[in-house]
Amino acid sequence: MGKHYLNPLFAPKSVAVFGASDRPDSVGQIVFQNMLESGFKGELYPINPKNTEVQGKRAYASIADIKEPVELVVIATPPQTVPGIIESCGIHGVKAAVIITAGFSEAGVEGKALERQLLETAKRYGIRLIGPNCLGIMRPSIGLNATFNKGTANTGNIAFVSQSGALCTAILDWAQNKNVGFSSVVSMGSSTDVDFGEILDYLVSDINTHSILMYIEGIRNARSFMSALRAAARFKPVILVKVGRHAAGSKAAMSHTASLVGADDVFDAAVSRVGVVRVQTITQLFTAAKALSCGSRPVGNRLAIVTNGGGPGVMATDRAEDLGLTIATLSDATIEYLNQHLPPHWSHGNPVDIIGDAQSDRYYHAVKACLEDENVDGVIAILTPQAMTKPLESALALIELSNTHSKPLLTCWMGDKQVAAAREAFTNAHKPHFRTPEPAVDVFAHLSAYYRNQRLLLQMPGPLSGHIEPDVESAKLIIEGAMQEHRKVLTEMESKALLSAFHIPVAKTMIAHSPNEALLIAQQLGFPVAMKVNSHDITHKSDAGGVLLNLNNAHEVRAAYQHIHDNIKRNRPNAKVDGISIESMIVKPNGRELMIGVTSDPVFGPVITFGAGGTAVEIMGDRAVALPPLNQFLVKELIQDTRIAKMLDKFRNMAPANMAALEDVLLRVSEMVCELPLLKEMDINPLILDENGALAADARVVVEYRQPSADRYAHMAIHPYPAHLVSQWQLADGTDITIRPIRPEDAELVQNFVRGLSEESKYFRFMNSMQELTETMLVRFTQIDYSREIALIAVTEIQDKETELGVARFAINPDGDSSEFAVVVADNMTGKGLGQKLMVSLMEAARSKGLKTIEGEVLNNNHNMLKLMNRLGFNSKTSEEDHSVVKVSSSL
Numbered sequence: 001m002g003k004h005y006l007n008p009l010f011a012p013k014s015v016a017v018f019g020a021s022d023r024p025d026s027v028g029q030i031v032f033q034n035m036l037e038s039g040f041k042g043e044l045y046p047i048n049p050k051n052t053e054v055q056g057k058r059a060y061a062s063i064a065d066i067k068e069p070v071e072l073v074v075i076a077t078p079p080q081t082v083p084g085i086i087e088s089c090g091i092h093g094v095k096a097a098v099i100i101t102a103g104f105s106e107a108g109v110e111g112k113a114l115e116r117q118l119l120e121t122a123k124r125y126g127i128r129l130i131g132p133n134c135l136g137i138m139r140p141s142i143g144l145n146a147t148f149n150k151g152t153a154n155t156g157n158i159a160f161v162s163q164s165g166a167l168c169t170a171i172l173d174w175a176q177n178k179n180v181g182f183s184s185v186v187s188m189g190s191s192t193d194v195d196f197g198e199i200l201d202y203l204v205s206d207i208n209t210h211s212i213l214m215y216i217e218g219i220r221n222a223r224s225f226m227s228a229l230r231a232a233a234r235f236k237p238v239i240l241v242k243v244g245r246h247a248a249g250s251k252a253a254m255s256h257t258a259s260l261v262g263a264d265d266v267f268d269a270a271v272s273r274v275g276v277v278r279v280q281t282i283t284q285l286f287t288a289a290k291a292l293s294c295g296s297r298p299v300g301n302r303l304a305i306v307t308n309g310g311g312p313g314v315m316a317t318d319r320a321e322d323l324g325l326t327i328a329t330l331s332d333a334t335i336e337y338l339n340q341h342l343p344p345h346w347s348h349g350n351p352v353d354i355i356g357d358a359q360s361d362r363y364y365h366a367v368k369a370c371l372e373d374e375n376v377d378g379v380i381a382i383l384t385p386q387a388m389t390k391p392l393e394s395a396l397a398l399i400e401l402s403n404t405h406s407k408p409l410l411t412c413w414m415g416d417k418q419v420a421a422a423r424e425a426f427t428n429a430h431k432p433h434f435r436t437p438e439p440a441v442d443v444f445a446h447l448s449a450y451y452r453n454q455r456l457l458l459q460m461p462g463p464l465s466g467h468i469e470p471d472v473e474s475a476k477l478i479i480e481g482a483m484q485e486h487r488k489v490l491t492e493m494e495s496k497a498l499l500s501a502f503h504i505p506v507a508k509t510m511i512a513h514s515p516n517e518a519l520l521i522a523q524q525l526g527f528p529v530a531m532k533v534n535s536h537d538i539t540h541k542s543d544a545g546g547v548l549l550n551l552n553n554a555h556e557v558r559a560a561y562q563h564i565h566d567n568i569k570r571n572r573p574n575a576k577v578d579g580i581s582i583e584s585m586i587v588k589p590n591g592r593e594l595m596i597g598v599t600s601d602p603v604f605g606p607v608i609t610f611g612a613g614g615t616a617v618e619i620m621g622d623r624a625v626a627l628p629p630l631n632q633f634l635v636k637e638l639i640q641d642t643r644i645a646k647m648l649d650k651f652r653n654m655a656p657a658n659m660a661a662l663e664d665v666l667l668r669v670s671e672m673v674c675e676l677p678l679l680k681e682m683d684i685n686p687l688i689l690d691e692n693g694a695l696a697a698d699a700r701v702v703v704e705y706r707q708p709s710a711d712r713y714a715h716m717a718i719h720p721y722p723a724h725l726v727s728q729w730q731l732a733d734g735t736d737i738t739i740r741p742i743r744p745e746d747a748e749l750v751q752n753f754v755r756g757l758s759e760e761s762k763y764f765r766f767m768n769s770m771q772e773l774t775e776t777m778l779v780r781f782t783q784i785d786y787s788r789e790i791a792l793i794a795v796t797e798i799q800d801k802e803t804e805l806g807v808a809r810f811a812i813n814p815d816g817d818s819s820e821f822a823v824v825v826a827d828n829m830t831g832k833g834l835g836q837k838l839m840v841s842l843m844e845a846a847r848s849k850g851l852k853t854i855e856g857e858v859l860n861n862n863h864n865m866l867k868l869m870n871r872l873g874f875n876s877k878t879s880e881e882d883h884s885v886v887k888v889s890s891s892l
Helices: 027-037 079-092 109-125 165-178 196-205 222-233 247-257 264-273 282-293 310-322 332-341 360-371 391-404 417-428 437-457 472-484 492-501 515-525 554-571 632-640 644-648 659-675 744-756 759-766 775-782 834-848 863-871
Strands: 014-018 043-047 072-075 096-099 128-130 136-139 144-147 154-162 181-187 211-216 238-242 277-279 302-307 378-383 409-413 509-512 529-533 547-551 580-584 592-601 605-612 623-626 679-689 694-696 699-703 727-730 736-741 789-798 801-812 818-825 853-859 875-878 885-891
Touching: 014 027, 014 144, 027 043, 027 144, 072 079, 079 096, 079 109, 109 128, 154 165, 154 196, 154 282, 165 181, 165 282, 181 196, 196 211, 196 222, 211 282, 222 238, 222 264, 222 437, 238 264, 238 282, 264 277, 264 437, 264 623, 277 282, 277 437, 282 437, 302 310, 302 360, 310 378, 310 437, 332 360, 360 378, 360 391, 378 391, 378 437, 391 409, 391 417, 409 417, 409 437, 437 632, 472 492, 472 659, 472 699, 492 509, 492 699, 509 515, 515 529, 515 554, 515 580, 529 554, 547 554, 554 580, 592 644, 592 659, 605 632, 605 659, 623 632, 632 644, 632 659, 659 679, 659 694, 736 834, 744 775, 744 789, 744 801, 759 818, 759 853, 789 834, 801 834, 818 834, 834 853, 834 863, 853 863, 863 875, 863 885
Parallel strands: 014 043, 014 072, 072 096, 096 128, 154 181, 154 211, 211 238, 238 277, 302 378, 378 409, 818 853
Antiparallel strands: 136 144, 136 181, 509 580, 529 547, 529 580, 592 605, 592 679, 605 623, 679 694, 679 699, 727 736, 736 789, 789 801, 801 818, 853 885, 875 885
């Protein structure tokens, strides 16, 4: 692994422990003892001004007394001493610190001030911090145990990152007996400086980490969290437990870590979108990791159950249905095969009950048939020990099958003594096995969720849906008009005008200021009509008596006008009324009442909701949630996640609803969220959908001022595909070229481009000899996160097929101000100005993100590139570490 900037934290060559002590059971004594006993492979220094020796090693009064470099310090001294310690570490050149001490931001005003002072000092010297108030950090493979955990950890391939130190100790204790090993254990504590995002970045590049498990209480920076999760989940399974699922739990979590806890379904939607699996319990965390590490690859959620007892099969089926899994329908060919190999009175369906006297041959044939059925995505085999059962032989038969099939095969050998040898065989073969059916079903649900979420990870929607361009400027003017009047809630007329600007069909509405005007408008629109109070001050009009429906004639309209005014005077005497809005009653016999909403989550920002609409929306509680931006694939997923989705098909005597119209409205709402950062909340309720299309009958919009940002999508947790960076260019010979940000589906394009480069060009770009990109490199180059990096490719059409001619990319450095670039063009494109055009476009993109500098490394014999850098005004100097490399940089 190349040198990562967090190396001093994860792979230090020397460690000093402040507060190292001989006092039994003190934190300093346990930390230093752990470092000694774990066999740390670097230099170890105890710092204690009161002792000349600690636990048999020479002690130092201060870090200044240590005449050698120290890469990592562990601090276990009272909180008021910590800022001074960090100052002395900065002077000594220390680059990382683990602060175990508590008593900072979680301890009130004084603690917050101490934490501020601590952070400012660390920042001044470039020291990165884990903690405060944490258990510490472990890297078993190098003997680093900088924790106050009583005990050590086995070496393995799982990284565990937790916001709770107490939970870390419990898991480490549990893992010892379960033979679970770790590549890293990181207790984040208050995560004042180094956050989840940076830890994940390190673990992705760590070759010893195969999967990443996380325990989360709350998140400070949603964009960096989502960005890092996305980057990690592209390469390694990431599984997490998030507490605070219910209001009481959220309150406890908030007081514990002072982090924001978002609505639970929003959190679910967020992590699913970046390819991560969320589980509910610690046991599930490890069993899901184990199952994923076995290489099982489900592509759906259709489950087959093979059992030698009816009861356990029913238990598994019940649990599967609770979790929304599909009990697979076996194909005719599978049924025929099973008829030939099972006794006549087998269950003839799924669950496949192979009868109590089943031995290994029946298990083999039944499970084999299910694994090879195209209607099945995974199998759970259950065995209960009965008189003729042979648990070990059956287990060995299934281990053999599992080795030759990619679909998940999970086993549940129930009982204890009679199945002990079989369980041992499963363990030795590294096959996931369970004692009861329900946990096995849970793990299959997690496996299928993982691969569903991996598909979501590949979605990279742009901010606009590619339909007719919305009138964004008009929409912004409507919002600005309300803001100038110091209003946050738009009127119904303004809300509908906003929807119209994004081409969402709305019910025609007109305002009347007298009973006679109301009558004229009603006659013009045609009876029956609906009448609603028009007031900036009234949000829920029905509750105030401000809505009357199904008015069929002139008399009813006149009376309604007065009736609404009287209701408002009585119920909302201080509200300012600006007339009564009138619209046609929407008569759609096949109309379904739906609701589309936008809400602003305190952690993840804008969120789009969809579900059943109408007046009983709160009671129905039918809502699915998605994080914008959306595309067709994500919109279909969102709709399918609701109960109302079943009613959109042909239902009783109602024709099927126009799904394309509904999808279009959802895509338009996604556009609104992307392009209108001041949009805080929106309800389209009801949206009436029938076979002919969709119509927004009512809408309510809330706006809120936010500070303008250089990043036009700073308000969103997921950065949209940056369509604004697409540009057209032409070579001198008339060849038309499109320069655009890279997309996941460009993998083949990129691979062919690299294959076509000369050996010299490959060497200049990658600084080593390589023939083609590995699968991992392709993923890294094409599935990028636009909030932290940009890759612009130049493409042209040759025989109706896109061909890549060049690429330029930058990645933002951890300091957030500088970036590192790379550029390469096809050999037949050199000298045509394409390299310069790509670099200029890339520098503009970096500038628009608010970056200050762009830098890179060029081999000193790459003369064309050095000339280009010179033309663009870059500074250059030979690298001190490697004289064959020239470091180039430019201010933006």
